[in-house]
Amino acid sequence: MSIIVNRDTKVLCQGVGKAGSFHLKGCKDYGTKMVAGVQPKKGGTTVEGVPVFHTVRQAVRATGADASMIFVPAPGAADAVLEAADAGIKTVVCITEGVPVLDMSRTKALLKSRYPGVRLIGPNCPGIITPGECKIGIMPGYIHKKGRVGILSKSGTLTYEAVHQTTAAGLGQTTCVGIGGDPILGSTYLDLLPLFEADPETEAIVLIGEIGGDAEKQAAEYWKAHMKKPMVAFVAGRTAPKGKRMGHAGAIVGGADDTADAKLKMLASYGIHAVDNPSLIGAEVAKVLGK
Amino acid sequence: MSIIVNRDTKVLCQGVGKAGSFHLKGCKDYGTKMVAGVQPKKGGTTVEGVPVFHTVRQAVRATGADASMIFVPAPGAADAVLEAADAGIKTVVCITEGVPVLDMSRTKALLKSRYPGVRLIGPNCPGIITPGECKIGIMPGYIHKKGRVGILSKSGTLTYEAVHQTTAAGLGQTTCVGIGGDPILGSTYLDLLPLFEADPETEAIVLIGEIGGDAEKQAAEYWKAHMKKPMVAFVAGRTAPKGKRMGHAGAIVGGADDTADAKLKMLASYGIHAVDNPSLIGAEVAKVLGK
Amino acid sequence: MKLHEYQAKDLLEATGVRVLKGAVASDPAGIEAAIATLSPGGPWVVKAQVHAGGRGKAGGVKLAKTREDLREKARAILGMTLVSNQTGPQGVKVRKILLVEACDIAHEIYVSILMDRKEGRPLVVASAEGGMEIEELAATHPEKILKEHLDPLAGMQPHQARDLAYRLAPGEAPDSPVPAALAELLMGLSRAFFKYDASLVEVNPLIITPSKDVIALDAKVALEDNALFRHPELEALRDVAEENPKEVKAAEAGLNYIALDGNIGCLVNGAGLAMATMDLIKLHGGAPNNFLDVGGGANKDTMLAAFKLLLGDPQVKGILVNIFGGIVRCDLVAQGVIDAAKEVSLAVPMVVRLEGTNAEQGRALLATSGLPITPAAGFNEATLKIVEAVRGK
């Protein structure tokens, strides 16, 4: 089992410029059902053996796609999200980084009021992968292995570390979701934790956080109140100085409770296995699962 | 019994200028629990023996009001609706006429997304009355009589006719709602018909329509599909020429199906007691109820 | 408030819509001045500027190939009485004309934005088959009508404009500039709709030229009267010459009045009751002369203005006053009727029905006034009496 995406998910790619077509191919090669590309002025052509349409509506009508991967440049990314939602796409994964915060604020408001059934992941995220079934995003597929751990992360390459470590430990993953590093995200930990808890094959959850915001605290509270599966967590940014934006638009230390140290302590206080050494994530999960 | 408002409803009045305070007094004299007035710069004063506050939040905190009657002039009326909703008021009755259509379109969108539990009646309506218990609006209270008929109408004085006739026929009313004559209304027939159907004391429903829009058709379809109580209907505007706005902002003949004649025929075709003589509404209800 | 084509084009241009503006003339000298501003090589088009639609079929739009031809056609149209299916048989006088360069057309599109009252949201109605009457197309080929709702807070989204553009210009080559230009034009129409609080923005036809330009060739904009307070500068665009003079007069007196064809003058409080009164007159075989809602503030001044309006109309052969006093007190209305009737000298039969607050006192006042007023107890009786009174007149 898995969450959100699986072998039946039919994916289209919005934005098939250089990056979009490169990753469209990557996902296709991984085995994902890539059914269409979308780009104005490119309708009627093909990219990597996949038909391209001018609009998402056209693509959905022709292919029945139910998920989208967005590589549209930042100025048009929020509009691309809404275009996908409006065309009936249920899972929208926005890889694009640099989307203006107000665009996301407005887009979330519109999604909530007009398209309540749509799940947006990202923006500024590596995507989502169910190993061996469906990869929507830019993660290196080969490091993943079908298995027992659900991974939820604000970071890209740091997620790869966690994946690599859990694969090396022989645990493997059910589904890995990079929720993105922006201040306003389509899906938060809170939106996705219930899915992992409900997924029968997910035995443990790895949560990778960052400085900035209180999403980790909300996750810990939710975990404590509603979840039975063990959770291993790491929070990046212990060395980040206050007020400096650490690459991710959301990774900026705010108030006193918003340091990585404070977050790690907070997580531990809830009973979550908080590790302060990011190279020990896999080992900690193995220990927790008694392996 | 009754719908929406009753003897326990605590009402505040937004806009206590000349018209607002006049009708505040009218409602209070009728027996309505008028608990507050709201007008910036008038906070701390009293109007007709009722304390006035600068803002609805202040008024709600001090008085526990749960309904509002709005007389704020058109440019600020939509904002007044949102102010009431934001302060926790659940029933908002907007009497003001001349509210710009786009203001209402935006206000409905915001009510739906931010304040889904709020019921707006109007704008440009006479209000709502549960005879003997609660009058929120400008209707002459004394023509009403506690009784068996629910009245739902786009028109003001024409509603009074229906009330007068049903009172004269000895039937009386459970609750009468003037939904208003504007193109975009806070509550439509569709929103209120289920309440009348569910109200044990309402035995029959009078629906008074007008040219413009297809609200009457929607009501007829709903009635046919979901309601058991008999309905008597009249539609004003048989003599209205196409393209001319008949007083109410919404009363304008549109397409071919949008004449009063067509609407009356349509209503009759669904099994509704459609009368073409507005002076016979009361008699028709009496006949239908076998009196 | 309806606008003329040339006014609509000015407003649309300001929100980024590409239009052909041309030049307006309202007299012969103006025609010469307008011609001087146009490019020397024709052809050109002369377009009557009237608020009524259907002007093309009515001879209000003409193509001219030479300068002399242009001058002649401009002079012919300016001042003509234009009779279309929307003007009534009496027609309307053409007081202004627009002279504009003609344009080659490869494709005609229909687009409008209006408020969908059912959904409570603005709606784009469009068709790849423009140029013809949209009602006709909607009746015969509903599948050719595209509909797209707009969020009232967010306005038209770029993806909606793109989607519409590709559907409205389906035959374009992949690298054609048309879809992007069309999408941008649609965004401009949406901006105009929201910016001006329009009740209608309509472009028919919106054209694609053989050289792939996308232009709003015609334009119709109606503004919402209730929102004009936000746009005081647009009030100057009102052309009262295009409106019914009786209605203009009534509006000046603060009356809610619509002129009709019948001979029974109606004076009622409340729009719904006013319509129902007209309906009942017709049901009893009479013909209402007007819709007149004196509203909740019916007093002596309103009554006087209303009576003057009705009695000043030679078509009016009788008057029905129907008041359901709620907020309005019937005794005050009766006094208003009496005072007004005395001042204007009542020469036609008048039936008065008073009901509601202080109705008894009002009726008593009328009964003792000595005026030739027929009282009526009920709504039905009142209309029967006035229909009877004017029968054969």
Added chain:
Amino acid sequence: MKLHEYQAKDLLEATGVRVLKGAVASDPAGIEAAIATLSPGGPWVVKAQVHAGGRGKAGGVKLAKTREDLREKARAILGMTLVSNQTGPQGVKVRKILLVEACDIAHEIYVSILMDRKEGRPLVVASAEGGMEIEELAATHPEKILKEHLDPLAGMQPHQARDLAYRLAPGEAPDSPVPAALAELLMGLSRAFFKYDASLVEVNPLIITPSKDVIALDAKVALEDNALFRHPELEALRDVAEENPKEVKAAEAGLNYIALDGNIGCLVNGAGLAMATMDLIKLHGGAPNNFLDVGGGANKDTMLAAFKLLLGDPQVKGILVNIFGGIVRCDLVAQGVIDAAKEVSLAVPMVVRLEGTNAEQGRALLATSGLPITPAAGFNEATLKIVEAVRGK
């Protein structure tokens, strides 16, 4: 992008916020010119224009009562090194000052608008007790902080502004003009927040004068970098002199770089891994010199620019390269490292950890390059090795 007070005031004034603009000077002649524009009667205030906060306590804001006093204080502040709790011990040089008329103050208010990431909506944070540091107030008297969310599509609604105004100026008489003026000022702040894609709009203090004027006495605006493409005209407001020169240089090279205090230069792909690398260095007793995310496009040019930046910093005593190749191929990264290292002559120890796509090939390339590079297999091992290598340096 942070703005100076005088820039922020210009932007706020354009959205209807009442400010005292004064005059800016950046040299002695400018001071004279600025003084000439001010009203002759004092007092006036001289305010250092630096991006760092806390300038009042640091001596960057002074009141002057006479013209001579004003001139002296302006000259003293311009060019001073201002050390506040936000500048670090080295302080910042004052390159610009704002001279502005002083204002009598009856009441000080704090207002800011920023994005609440938890709710995904803009949030107004305000207090009737302005003038002091809001963090302090929030800690000691959280009940004195008002919070009001804004709808991102609709913006601040008039009723929200009114409600805030009455709560922020509670002692006003019923007929006082203050609540309405304050509400209008708040609406102006909201318009500015949305119009400019601000990440922060802050006014502290917002004052009420004894004569009941409502004025934004100070103003802080930060713009969202990601949205600057929508506001090319605002790019000119960037003051690079206020930014860390290493960070400015890095930004010019397209690198995502933040300067820190330690001696281990870090070069990592991905922001999260970069932070985790810094964290692990610290966990092992080392001190990172920087955050540096080379992103997904790590190639020879990026590597070269990154190495130049790190090696040009005398504080850097060792370099850790940590790459988890996903999209990035490790063999290409290794080649980039080799090429760059040759070009800049590597004088400090360097540990390289390559993992992911083509890691084997990458490691082999490094091993045979002849460069003094220490390979590391794992994340942990790599940080241990570099900490060891720079220990005692």
